Amino acid sequence: MSLPSTSATISFAPLPAISSLNNTFGAILLGTCIGLILYGLTGHQTYRYFRLYPNDALVLKVLVAILMSLRLLPVVTGTLMFVCHSFYVRRVYLVGGLYRPLVVLVILLMFGELGFVTALTTQASIQPVFATWGHLTRLVSGGFGCALGADLVLASALIYILQRSRTGFKSTDSMIDILIVYTINTGLLTGFFSVLSLIFAIVEPNNFIYIALNMVLTRSYANSVLAV
Secondary structure: OOOOOOOOOOOOOOOOOOOOOOOOHHHHHHHHHHHHHHHHHHHHHHHHHHHHOOOOOHHHHHHHHHHHHHOOOOOOHHHHHHHHHHHHHHHHHHHOHHHHHHHHHHHHHHHHHHHHHHHHHHHHHOOOOHHHHHHHHHHHHHHHHHHHHHHHHHHHHHHHHHHHOOOOOHHHHHHHHHHHHHHHHHHHHHHHHHHHHHHHHHHOOOOOHHHHHHHHHHHHHHHHHHHO
16 A cells, blocks of 8 residues: 655746846946046046146146046036146136136036036935936936036137137147147047947937946046046
């Protein structure tokens, strides 16, 4: 006589599928790695500046110290972009009264980007989960739009000023050509990431690619100023 089997089949509920992290936390991880590389470059630029230019004006030394210190804080995007744009605005302002209307326009854009970023930081801090961040991309788009506008106005003004500074002497004009190319390349770096961040914030609001691009953009602003 056979005994009844005491073994029972145990069934487990299937585990919920885990969505891909490639375009969310994976993008943030990649942006963080690139940002850390650029942060190391900022440290090197700061060290070289204080060694090579010990007699610079105090205001420039304070500016460099601020750029380095702000990158140690968790929320720096708006403030760092504001400080970097202030550096270029001062240059345009010192040229003469002809360019003062452009200075006023850029200052308005600067306060616009700072306001958008402040509102974004406040709203993001009260959201319980990342899934509810989708509607915040309107603030992100506004901030990136103001930053891109300020970059375009400043770069155009500096190039125009340099073009008018030609003297007809070959050595001087060659130096001006170098400065123009440098100004274009510097503006292209920050402008390129601003455009990409703006596009991804509008087209792909439910992933974090625009956040990763923002990490790189923020650090490239400081690098571009310290490279001057």
